[in-house]
Amino acid sequence: MRCTRKYALYTGTERKTERKFCTYLLGGQIMKEFIEAAEQHLLHVYNRYPVVLDHGEGMYLYDTNDKKYLDFAAGIGTNALGYGNKEFITAMKEQMDRLLHVSNYFYTKPNISAVKLLAEATGMEKVFISNSGAEAVEGAIKLARKYARKKGFSDKTELIAMNKGFHGRSMGAVSVTGTESYRKPFEPLIGNVHFADFNDISSVKELVSSGTCAIIVETVQGEGGIHAAGEEFLLGIRDLCDKNDILMISDEVQCGMGRTGSYFAYEKYGIQPDVVTMAKGIGNGIAVGAFAVNKKAMNGLEAGDHGSTFGGNPFASAAITKVFEIFKKQDIISHVKEMGDYLTKALDGLSEKKKVIMERRGLGLMQGIECSEPVGPYLLKALEEGLILIGAGKNVIRFLPPLIAEKEHVDEMIGILDNILS
Ligand SMILES: Cc1ncc(COP(=O)(O)O)c(C=O)c1O
Numbered sequence: 001m002r003c004t005r006k007y008a009l010y011t012g013t014e015r016k017t018e019r020k021f022c023t024y025l026l027g028g029q030i031m032k033e034f035i036e037a038a039e040q041h042l043l044h045v046y047n048r049y050p051v052v053l054d055h056g057e058g059m060y061l062y063d064t065n066d067k068k069y070l071d072f073a074a075g076i077g078t079n080a081l082g083y084g085n086k087e088f089i090t091a092m093k094e095q096m097d098r099l100l101h102v103s104n105y106f107y108t109k110p111n112i113s114a115v116k117l118l119a120e121a122t123g124m125e126k127v128f129i130s131n132s133g134a135e136a137v138e139g140a141i142k143l144a145r146k147y148a149r150k151k152g153f154s155d156k157t158e159l160i161a162m163n164k165g166f167h168g169r170s171m172g173a174v175s176v177t178g179t180e181s182y183r184k185p186f187e188p189l190i191g192n193v194h195f196a197d198f199n200d201i202s203s204v205k206e207l208v209s210s211g212t213c214a215i216i217v218e219t220v221q222g223e224g225g226i227h228a229a230g231e232e233f234l235l236g237i238r239d240l241c242d243k244n245d246i247l248m249i250s251d252e253v254q255c256g257m258g259r260t261g262s263y264f265a266y267e268k269y270g271i272q273p274d275v276v277t278m279a280k281g282i283g284n285g286i287a288v289g290a291f292a293v294n295k296k297a298m299n300g301l302e303a304g305d306h307g308s309t310f311g312g313n314p315f316a317s318a319a320i321t322k323v324f325e326i327f328k329k330q331d332i333i334s335h336v337k338e339m340g341d342y343l344t345k346a347l348d349g350l351s352e353k354k355k356v357i358m359e360r361r362g363l364g365l366m367q368g369i370e371c372s373e374p375v376g377p378y379l380l381k382a383l384e385e386g387l388i389l390i391g392a393g394k395n396v397i398r399f400l401p402p403l404i405a406e407k408e409h410v411d412e413m414i415g416i417l418d419n420i421l422s
Contacts, residue, residue: 031064049383056083059402059409061388069383072401072413073390077222077254077366080281081326082402088284088322095318102314104307110317117324121263122276124292128301129312129320133253133279134168136289137216139306140275141172141190143293144214144247147300151245158211162198164224167216167251167277176216178224198227201236208240214247214275215240219265222254225396226361226368231269238271247274247297253289257281258327258403260364261337268363281403286319336403339410340364343399346414354421358395367399368392378420387416 034052052064059082061069074080081088095110102108115127130136141159148156161167161176168174174182175189178198183189192211196203198221215237221227241248250273255265259281262268266276274297279289290312293300310316327333340363347367351357359370371378374394382389392398397417401409 028065034064049380051383058082058084059405067386069386069388070409070412070416071388072399072405073388074400074402075285076280076390077259077400078280078283079285080257080259080323080332080403081284082404085284085326087326088319091318091322092286092315095315099314101310103309104312108314108317110314110321111312114312114317114320117321118278118282118290118292121324122278122292123272123294124276125295126298127290127292128306129316130279130289130291130308131287131310131316132168132289133251133277134170134173134289135308135311136253136277136279136291137167137173137176137249137251138170139301140216140249140277140291141176141214142306143275143291143297143300144249146305147247147297148213150300153213156211156213158192158194158209158213160194160196160204160207160212160215162217162221162224163195164198164221164227165216165218165251166221166223167218168253198224199230199233201233201240204233204237204240208244208246210244212244212246214249216249216251218251218253218255219269220255220260220363220366222366222398222400223392225370225393226366226398228265228361228363229269234266234269234271238273241274249273249275249277251277253277253279254400255363255366257323258332258336259366259400261340262333265363282323283316283319284323286316288316288320290320330404332403336364339403339405339407340367342407343367343401343405343410346410347399350414350418350421353418356421362399365399365401365403365405368396369399370396381420382416385416385420387413389417 031052035050053061054064055062059071061071118127119125128139130139145157159176161178163178165178167176172190174186175193177183178195194207196207217237219229238248250266252264256278264276266273274294276292282288343365347360347369351360356371357369358372361368375391375397379389379391390398
């Protein structure tokens with residue numbers, strides 16, 4: 001085939017149109033080669049899209065063929081500021097020049113600033129910085145068990161978690177994850193975990209006993225299909241925790257850091273949990289997580305009880321600090337409120353038009369549409385059309401754009417989706 005004549009192509013002797021055609025095919029071939037090379041050594045625990053991404057700018061990603069994609073997934077709700085934010089990148093480069101890592105045996109300025117910002121934003125007293133959401137959940141579980149033990153209740157070890165809840169893939173986090181297929185192959189897990197139904201407070205009440213040390217709940221379930229907690233449910237959990245000296249752990253890894261139009265989604269309900277877990281958006285793509293804890297529970301963990309080599313190192317901490325600075329400077333929270341309303345209306349409009357959409361759910365820029373059939377083929381079609389979307393379970397399309405999305409991006413996304421769902 002003409003396009004295999006790389007020499008002619010490189011020397012520019014092909015005619016212009018031929019060259020364009022060849023570049024595309026050659027690019028496709030290169031992408032295929034990349035994917036084959038990747039699958040030789042990548043442990044296959046993800047079914048990846050057949051695309052090799054190369055760079056990004058604002059709301060858009062580009063593959064190795066230079067094909068442009070509008071991104072409504074944001075690295076699973078992580079790239080809060082989109083791609084190529086100059087201020088963020090400059091801060092990261094400066095921190096790289098200054099200091100990357102020292103260990104938690106020392107204090108560093110970026111770390112001091114990051115924990116202050118996280119404590120203020122969550123309304124909590126103390127913060128531990130980890131490297132991921134799952135690690136934040138691990139820390140929160142350890143804290144809950146140790147808190148009860150320190151109070152003299154050594155058999156108060158039970159955890160209540162929610163069906164369809166998701167908290168990560170490490171052993172502790174998967175133990176409280178409400179999807180059986182994620183847990184079953186790895187049993188025995190940490191044990192003493194009971195599952196209630198999300199948004200059914202009586203099912204939680206039934207499980208509370210003198211042995212319960214914590215209730216862990218996402219304010220908005222992400223992986224489970226975008227379900228926001230009802231007010232009665234979340235307030236009911238707070239009340240149960242208060243009455244029975246149980247710690248309420250809010251997992252805000254996906255719904256936190258501005259995604260629903262407030263720094264943390266539980267703020268909307270007028271409650272304060274005892275422990276908050278977070279990750280994703282707080283680092284804007286740098287691998288970080290954290291859990292924050294209130295005055296009541298903060299002494300649960302003591303020196304020697306918990307730790308992490310990398311957790312909260314100067315580089316990760318500088319990322320958190322800069323994300324907060326940019327959030328404040330650009331008033332990202334107000335922007336998400338406005339854009340969340342716009343996205344909600346746009347998706348509601350689409351739902352009215354398309355029979356395949358059963359329901360729209362979500363808050364702010366964390367939305368989902370439940371379809372009457374599996375959405376996998378729609379996600380692939382969207383990719384072909386230059387739109388990155390991800391699912392949440394079999395029948396739900398999830399929308400987690402970077403928080404800098406503008407109306408024009410929502411309109412572009414809706415336009416593509418409109419065609420695809422026809
Ligand atoms: C609510 C929630 N908790 C915990 C996690 C685990 O976070 P990570 O993948 O950073 O370990 C996730 C990941 O999607 C999540 O959505």
